[in-house]
Amino acid sequence: MGIFKVENRARTRDLRPIMHAEILQDIAMMHSDALLERAAQGDQKAQGKLVQLWYKRIYNFGFKFFLDHDLAMEVAQKTFISMCRNLPSLQDLGKFKAWLYKIAMNYCREEARRKQNSRSTPFDRVWNLESEQSPRWETSASRIDDPDRQYQRNEIADILHTALMAINEDQRAVVIMKEYEGLKFREIAEVLNISENTVKSRMYYGLESLKRILEKKNINKDTINYEL
Amino acid sequence: MSYKPDEGALIAYLYGELDGAAREKVERYLAGSEDARRELEALKAVRDVMGLVRDKEVIAPPLVIDNRTRFLNFSSPVLRTALAIAASLVLLMVVGKLTGVQVTASGNELKLTFGTPRPAQETPSLDVMDVQSIVDARLASNNAALQEEWKKSQEAFNANVRESLEKNSSQIDRLVTKAAAASEEQISAYVSTLQAENLRMIKDYYKMTSEDQKEQLEQLLVDFAKYLQQQREDDLLILQARLNDLQQNTDMYRQETEQILASIISNASVPVIRN
Numbered sequence: 001m002g003i004f005k006v007e008n009r010a011r012t013r014d015l016r017p018i019m020h021a022e023i024l025q026d027i028a029m030m031h032s033d034a035l036l037e038r039a040a041q042g043d044q045k046a047q048g049k050l051v052q053l054w055y056k057r058i059y060n061f062g063f064k065f066f067l068d069h070d071l072a073m074e075v076a077q078k079t080f081i082s083m084c085r086n087l088p089s090l091q092d093l094g095k096f097k098a099w100l101y102k103i104a105m106n107y108c109r110e111e112a113r114r115k116q117n118s119r120s121t122p123f124d125r126v127w128n129l130e131s132e133q134s135p136r137w138e139t140s141a142s143r144i145d146d147p148d149r150q151y152q153r154n155e156i157a158d159i160l161h162t163a164l165m166a167i168n169e170d171q172r173a174v175v176i177m178k179e180y181e182g183l184k185f186r187e188i189a190e191v192l193n194i195s196e197n198t199v200k201s202r203m204y205y206g207l208e209s210l211k212r213i214l215e216k217k218n219i220n221k222d223t224i225n226y227e228l
Numbered sequence: 229m230s231y232k233p234d235e236g237a238l239i240a241y242l243y244g245e246l247d248g249a250a251r252e253k254v255e256r257y258l259a260g261s262e263d264a265r266r267e268l269e270a271l272k273a274v275r276d277v278m279g280l281v282r283d284k285e286v287i288a289p290p291l292v293i294d295n296r297t298r299f300l301n302f303s304s305p306v307l308r309t310a311l312a313i314a315a316s317l318v319l320l321m322v323v324g325k326l327t328g329v330q331v332t333a334s335g336n337e338l339k340l341t342f343g344t345p346r347p348a349q350e351t352p353s354l355d356v357m358d359v360q361s362i363v364d365a366r367l368a369s370n371n372a373a374l375q376e377e378w379k380k381s382q383e384a385f386n387a388n389v390r391e392s393l394e395k396n397s398s399q400i401d402r403l404v405t406k407a408a409a410a411s412e413e414q415i416s417a418y419v420s421t422l423q424a425e426n427l428r429m430i431k432d433y434y435k436m437t438s439e440d441q442k443e444q445l446e447q448l449l450v451d452f453a454k455y456l457q458q459q460r461e462d463d464l465l466i467l468q469a470r471l472n473d474l475q476q477n478t479d480m481y482r483q484e485t486e487q488i489l490a491s492i493i494s495n496a497s498v499p500v501i502r503n
Contacts, residue, residue: 055288160281200236211274
């Protein structure tokens with residue numbers, strides 16, 4: 001059992017450098033001032049490149065916020081349409097990241113309000129009930145992995161996503177922006193238009209809530225390593 | 229040692245967003261507090277677990293932005309309102325044309341007419357003297373009518389008063405003559421019947437009250453006799469109880485005396501051993 005654990009840890013460690021490299025590359029490109037300037041001047045090619053660079057981030061932000069692919073796509077589409085239209089009026093291009101997340105956050109709130117007001121259920125969700133409940137191996141991103149391990153990973157990801165959805169909406173927004181999008185507390189405060197202390201407080205209580213939920217589900221690093 | 233970081237400072241430390249001095253303060257506090265260290269570790273563990281959620285792979289769809297919509301966005305509420313107002317105005321103009329509405333404003337008047345306007349008819353005007361004479365004539369005729377009416381009502385009232393006075397005086401006269409006709413004998417007879425009746429009533433009253441008094445007295449005597457009897461029996465019972473107590477006391481004293489005597493006797497019968 002011990003050897004099994006060590007092996008798993010080694011595998012997860014192997015994945016990290018690739019991910020970091022990707023993120024570093026992305027960040028380097030995202031902060032390319034020349035690209036931003038060209039996009040701000042109305043260069044459609046530069047705008048398209050900007051959309052390509054940021055689409056994954058904004059989509060995943062929306063997905064983690066709603067745990068819903070369609071809503072995440074909707075938010076991402078609207079955010080980038082708004083970005084392309086309003087980028088020329090952005091005064092300080094250094095604040096582009098916070099500005100973009102602010103747009104995305106506003107659309108998330110709009111969609112959340114709409115979702116709360118509408119009591120209807122999309123037809124495909126009623127129709128595909130069986131597929132919703134079935135394992136999600138068919139939608140897995142990586143096909144080179146062991147299917148069994150992929151299934152377990154998806155299962156854990158589902159549980160963790162559900163835990164994220166269980167916390168308060170304000171806390172969830174802060175946790176996602178900090179933990180997954182890597183924004184500074186100052187930037188999150190700018191996005192949400194609140195004080196930095198409030199952001200930190202929401203982050204603290206968000207993590208506390210997640211801790212309680214994970215404890216209730218008996219999920220910790222050891223149990224996850226064992227599962228993987 | 230009194231410094232205790234708030235949750236904001238702790239979380240900033242956890243994410244490495246504290247500057248030198250503040251970070252050192254938190255580190256010193258953590259070094260001295262086992263509980264705080266454990267709390268921070270727990271939060272770190274939550275971060276580690278939540279960090280396992282990976283991003284979903286997604287390909288950005290082609291984004292077509294129609295710049296024309298920036299100028300003609302029909303979903304804009306301002307544009308919608310403006311269009312609604314314009315449509316209403318057009319509708320009003322069409323209806324006005326069909327019905328032949330004409331609006332004219334001259335001096336202090338505003339005219340709204342449908343179809344061709346008709347010329348206003350000339351009306352004969354009256355001057356001040358004419359109006360005064362009309363008013364005077366109307367007032368004179370009204371006064372005459374009022375006086376006539378007043379006179380009529382006064383006459384009717386007088387006639388009514390006279391008639392009622394005559395009626396009342398005749399009634400009073402009739403009563404007086406009737407009273408005077410009654411003789412002295414009749415009055416005395418009436419008085420004697422009244423006296424006899426009063427006498428009978430008083431006799432009956434006395435009789436009834438004497439009987440009641442007698443009954444009450446008898447009842448009182450009986451009750452008193454019963455009370456006395458009860459009192460005597462109670463006294464006898466008390467006396468009996470006292471006697472019994474006395475008897476018991478006497479018996480008790482006697483027994484005690486006997487016991488004392490018996491003990492004295494038994495003590496006296498024991499031989500005294502002398503050295």
